[in-house]
Amino acid sequence: MNIRTDAITELILKAAHEAREETANIPAAERIPRVNWPVECTVGPGLEGAIASETRVGFVNGARGELSYCGYDIFDLCAYSSFEEVSYLLLYGKLPTVKQLDTYKAKLIKDRPLPHTLRLLMGFPVEEMHPMAALRLGTNLMRHRLTWHDSDAGRPSPDQAIGADEDSIPMETAPKGEQKAIYEFKSTKKTRPPNAPQGTEDAAGLRACIHLIAGLPTIAAAIERIRDHHLPIEPDPELGHAANFLYMMTGTRPTTEEERIMDIALILHADHGMNASTFASMVVASTLSDVYFSIGAGIAALSGPLHGGANEEVLKMLESIGGPENVETWFEKTMRKKKKIMGMGHRVYKTYDPRARILAPLAAHLAKNHPAAAPLFRTATQLETLVVATLGKEKQIFPNVDFYSGIVYKCLGIPPHMFTPVFAVSRVSGWTARVLEYLKKNRIFRPRAIYVGDFGKEYTPIEGRAKKVKQTTT
Numbered sequence: 363m364n365i366r367t368d369a370i371t372e373l374i375l376k377a378a379h380e381a382r383e384e385t386a387n388i389p390a391a392e393r394i395p396r397v398n399w400p401v402e403c404t405v406g407p408g409l410e411g412a413i414a415s416e417t418r419v420g421f422v423n424g425a426r427g428e429l430s431y432c433g434y435d436i437f438d439l440c441a442y443s444s445f446e447e448v449s450y451l452l453l454y455g456k457l458p459t460v461k462q463l464d465t466y467k468a469k470l471i472k473d474r475p476l477p478h479t480l481r482l483l484m485g486f487p488v489e490e491m492h493p494m495a496a497l498r499l500g501t502n503l504m505r506h507r508l509t510w511h512d513s514d515a516g517r518p519s520p521d522q523a524i525g526a527d528e529d530s531i532p533m534e535t536a537p538k539g540e541q542k543a544i545y546e547f548k549s550t551k552k553t554r555p556p557n558a559p560q561g562t563e564d565a566a567g568l569r570a571c572i573h574l575i576a577g578l579p580t581i582a583a584a585i586e587r588i589r590d591h592h593l594p595i596e597p598d599p600e601l602g603h604a605a606n607f608l609y610m611m612t613g614t615r616p617t618t619e620e621e622r623i624m625d626i627a628l629i630l631h632a633d634h635g636m637n638a639s640t641f642a643s644m645v646v647a648s649t650l651s652d653v654y655f656s657i658g659a660g661i662a663a664l665s666g667p668l669h670g671g672a673n674e675e676v677l678k679m680l681e682s683i684g685g686p687e688n689v690e691t692w693f694e695k696t697m698r699k700k701k702k703i704m705g706m707g708h709r710v711y712k713t714y715d716p717r718a719r720i721l722a723p724l725a726a727h728l729a730k731n732h733p734a735a736a737p738l739f740r741t742a743t744q745l746e747t748l749v750v751a752t753l754g755k756e757k758q759i760f761p762n763v764d765f766y767s768g769i770v771y772k773c774l775g776i777p778p779h780m781f782t783p784v785f786a787v788s789r790v791s792g793w794t795a796r797v798l799e800y801l802k803k804n805r806i807f808r809p810r811a812i813y814v815g816d817f818g819k820e821y822t823p824i825e826g827r828a829k830k831v832k833q834t835t836t
């Protein structure tokens with residue numbers, strides 16, 4: 363243990379102790395050794411309760427507020443592990459030996475620089491895009507590296523182009539066969555280079571997963587740099603995953619304590635059951651598309667304010683409240699308008715989210731020395747007390763992971779528009795682990811919808827419709 367981060371470990375162990383004491387009387391979840399398909403379950407709206415797959419990756423016990431990855435409790439992982447070790451655990455299902463971890467770390471470091479991908483990305487108006495849209499685009503561009511179809515090897519050479527006048531692009535109306543159609547190439551049968559990766563294995567397997575886990579921080583950090591009118595920063599191979607990410611994003615090497623807190627935040631967000639973005643990734647993978655497309659789907663799903671986008675909304679909400687003294691009035695007004703409080707409530711947790719239990723003391727620790735964050739933290743705790751006393755009792759609504767993460771990120775120098783990309787940088791480890799696991803026994807996802815519309819309607823040609831509507835309304 364590092365002496366300079368012992369205090370952080372103590373905070374986590376204290377939170378763990380409190381959580382275990384509070385939930386000791388709630389029975390543990392029933393163990394289900396195997397699922398015998400087809401399985402019976404009660405399904406609510408939003409697929410609540412539906413069983414989509416078996417998994418060994420992670421487990422959420424909503425009643426007790428427990429979260430574990432491959433059997434290891436989240437409090438222990440945050441207290442003693444690192445993001446690199448945790449992402450290895452999720453991908454391979456077991457903790458690494460020293461040698462295995464060193465090899466894995468070396469692979470991540472090797473995959474960090476993405477000059478080709480960033481060059482392509484910088485051809486787009488990144489500064490005008492939502493960072494999650496840019497991240498999703500960057501993930502697609504990473505695909506060039508590992509798929510023969512998209513790679514330079516698979517691309518026609520310029521002398522095969524019929525015309526390449528860039529000025530003509532916006533004016534193309536009939537590109538097929540016209541001169542000056544930059545996208546048109548003489549049709550030639552391209553032969554697969556002997557060293558080309560086989561089929562989609564390259565883009566569907568472990569290699570692509572590691573590429574994505576290593577590469578997403580580079581893309582996310584570059585997006586922030588470009589938005590801030592700076593060039594992307596070269597990764598530093600001497601820094602660990604969390605420290606390097608912070609460095610590439612903010613331009614400053616973090617302190618040991620900042621590095622440790624960032625590492626914990628990445629561990630906390632790495633996996634979380636069959637949430638919307640994980641399911642989206644798995645649905646795409648189940649078509650035997652590839653991991654890059656799957657992760658792109660995960661990023662898209664994560665961007666919504668009901669999922670990963672909530673952390674940014676929480677900070678905006680806390681700022682708009684204007685201070686702890688306004689919390690009560692704000693809360694009453696919000697409840698009267700029947701609006702939801704961001705960072706509160708969860709589909710699965712019916713008690714405190716354990717991630718919020720860890721992030722709250724970390725936010726408190728950092729906010730002490732951060733004048734802008736201190737009033738936000740006081741506002742947050744005041745609001746938490748009110749919500750837990752009212753909505754907690756009535757509807758089992760408690761703080762979720764997003765309630766305190768924004769304050770932590772603010773103190774680490776991360777701007778609010780980057781909060782959700784930071785979530786993605788971590789969650790890519792869970793997405794890839796679950797995609798790989800599902801592909802071992804893949805079956806394409808195909809639920810059904812119950813049709814409640816009409817049958818046997820008579821088709822009216824368009825000219826007759828207005829008359830018909832008039833007749834029926836008079």
Ligand SMILES: CC(C)(COP(=O)(O)OP(=O)(O)OC[C@H]1O[C@@H](n2cnc3c(N)ncnc32)[C@H](O)[C@@H]1OP(=O)(O)O)[C@@H](O)C(=O)NCCC(=O)NCCS
Nearest residue numbers: 668669672701702703704705706707708709757762763764
């Ligand atoms: C996370 C979330 C989407 C879960 O949604 P869900 O399981 O579908 O729960 P519902 O939206 O059906 O809510 C159930 C009830 O609790 C209330 N509720 C849920 N979250 C609430 C919140 N954050 N603030 C106030 N009321 C809330 C709903 O209004 C509803 O009340 P009703 O039964 O009287 O109509 C939801 O709690 C939410 O929108 N939270 C805020 C966004 C957020 O923090 N997201 C991050 C999740 S990690």
